[in-house]
Amino acid sequence: MKLAAIALLATTIAIVDASLHPIIAARRHQLKRQDPANVCTVIPAQTIPITGADPVELPAVCLCTNTVDAYADDLGLSEAATAEISRELQTDIDDSDTPCTAPANGTPTCAGDACDFVCDPGFVQDGDACVCPQGQVQCGARCVDAGTLCASATFGG
Secondary structure, X not given: OHHHHHHHHHHHHHHHHHHOOHHHHHHHHXXXXXXXXXXXXXXXOEEEEEOOEEEEEEOOEEEEHHXXXXXXXXXXXXXXXXXXXXXXXXXXXXXXXXXXXXXXXXXXXXXXXXXXXXXXXXXXXXXXXXXXXXXXXXXXXXXXXXXXXXXXXXXXX
């Protein structure tokens, strides 16, 4: 019985140690999941047919799921036309092969007619990256003062 318990403990320690390997930790850190409820993409210029009205010409634009309705409302069309345009644009976003992306510690967004990103709270933009401000280091998904004990580094994340 003691031998089985020691073997189980050794296996558990080996699994925990593997998760602390720097390459595994770096890969885990680089994964940026886009919020599936708010995908952003560049939609090319298009003409959208409207039932019972003239088609609407739209320029190329970058839109996020959470900005489609406001964009359609700003066109100043009837409620029915606005609803049709919102549905069409949402379909374009859902069907996009090129959603906007962001670096680690960032969130995809739009700036005019192009993809962009904003850094998560506590991080600052440095070129195409989101990093901790000067004097701070990353501890898991947040920035802490340099020299602060980072428990997540000890336990893998």
